[in-house]
Amino acid sequence: MTVLLAESFAERGARERARALLDAGSFRELIGPFERLSSPYLATQGVVPQSDDGTVVARGTIGAQRACVVATDGRFLGGSIGEIGGSKIAGALELARRDFERGSPTRMVLALDTGGIRLQEANLGILAVAEICDAIVALRLVMPVVAVIAGRVGVYGGLALSTSLCSTIIVSEGARIGLNGPDVIETESGLDEMDSSDRPLIWRVTGGRMRHEQGFASEIVPDDVAAIRSAVERAFADPHPLPALEAPAFPDPRLERDAFLRALGIEP
Amino acid sequence: MIETLTYEYPASQGVQQRAHVGVVASGNCEILLEPAADGSASIVVRTSVTGFGTTWQAVLKRFFARNPVAVRIEINDFGATPAVVALRLEQALESAL
Numbered sequence: 001m002t003v004l005l006a007e008s009f010a011e012r013g014a015r016e017r018a019r020a021l022l023d024a025g026s027f028r029e030l031i032g033p034f035e036r037l038s039s040p041y042l043a044t045q046g047v048v049p050q051s052d053d054g055t056v057v058a059r060g061t062i063g064a065q066r067a068c069v070v071a072t073d074g075r076f077l078g079g080s081i082g083e084i085g086g087s088k089i090a091g092a093l094e095l096a097r098r099d100f101e102r103g104s105p106t107r108m109v110l111a112l113d114t115g116g117i118r119l120q121e122a123n124l125g126i127l128a129v130a131e132i133c134d135a136i137v138a139l140r141l142v143m144p145v146v147a148v149i150a151g152r153v154g155v156y157g158g159l160a161l162s163t164s165l166c167s168t169i170i171v172s173e174g175a176r177i178g179l180n181g182p183d184v185i186e187t188e189s190g191l192d193e194m195d196s197s198d199r200p201l202i203w204r205v206t207g208g209r210m211r212h213e214q215g216f217a218s219e220i221v222p223d224d225v226a227a228i229r230s231a232v233e234r235a236f237a238d239p240h241p242l243p244a245l246e247a248p249a250f251p252d253p254r255l256e257r258d259a260f261l262r263a264l265g266i267e268p
Numbered sequence: 269m270i271e272t273l274t275y276e277y278p279a280s281q282g283v284q285q286r287a288h289v290g291v292v293a294s295g296n297c298e299i300l301l302e303p304a305a306d307g308s309a310s311i312v313v314r315t316s317v318t319g320f321g322t323t324w325q326a327v328l329k330r331f332f333a334r335n336p337v338a339v340r341i342e343i344n345d346f347g348a349t350p351a352v353v354a355l356r357l358e359q360a361l362e363s364a365l
Contacts (some may be wrong), residue, residue, distance in 0.1 A: 013291055033288045033300060046269050048316045048344050050292040051300055075293035 006224035009150050010174055014073035017111050018058040020225045021069045021148065021232060026060030031088055039082050045120050050076045055085035057092045063233045066099070067107035068092050072114045074153035079114035081159060082121035086128020093135030093145075100142045107236050108139060110166065111148040115181060116157015129158035136165045144168055146235045149175045149208070150221065150228055156181050164216070168235035170228065171208040171217035178206035273313040273321055275328050279338035280307060287363035290356045297348040301360040304338045315345035323350055331357045339364070 033051035054076035099106040117125030147166040154176030182196035212220040258268040286302040
């Protein structure tokens, strides 16, 4: 689909993306920049923090229904998720679940543009992602949780796991979905595995179109605000609460241990 | 290393509201601007590029010479050039008027 005179979504910052997804005039930010809830860990590591920690949470309406949009800013430290940004996302998801229980369902959209967990806040980021995943799983039992991956970075690392848990994943051709980034793959596995300077290769492997073909994304959209908005509305128009995710069947570790001991000739 | 710089200028005009512009991204900066009650403007700059105190002073001095606004400004800088800083200041002021 070719869109002439598209109003680009990717060229906007996180706040403008959230504003674009919400109905005109309904945008109201929670924990905005003037709350100055920025990362306390960056300055001590020589990195200048941002007043919103790169994560915007906004209430408003989508299709005249209560909504909440979370948007991460890929321009600030690659949209990385630390303790503050992660808690803002998890908190928003938990509030949306509570809203549903109180009889006022909230349409939840995660407009993620992130390289994953922020290395400077390592474990805190990992914990935040665990909370986010937990909250998505709890919310998607009762409401669709819609991911919009349409930024310049895409979504990588821990947040790619969270994205996979969403009930609808809307992706643009320019965005990417992956676990390890191309630089990491090249460093760990060598140039033969992935040439991180080969942009066509990166998009052939992790680009939006490929991910949609592979079934990792529900819908592919052009980089156009109107197209993304209508895809989001479609996702909520068909509110089919998903069944509980089944826990994967892990083998009993005791059996593995016993087999290992027997292989060594030891009777457990 | 982060360098923190503080500046103060006399001010005679007020602004209507606070404003937030920009982003802490390569070659860019974030500006938080709030109305201040007293007749002076105070600026705090946090930057990842050290040793440019006099350049900051020149940019800010020119801005406040043209716009003597009583504001509290916080700048989080990630290597913005003087031109970018000047434009961001103008943008913040425009949104605050």
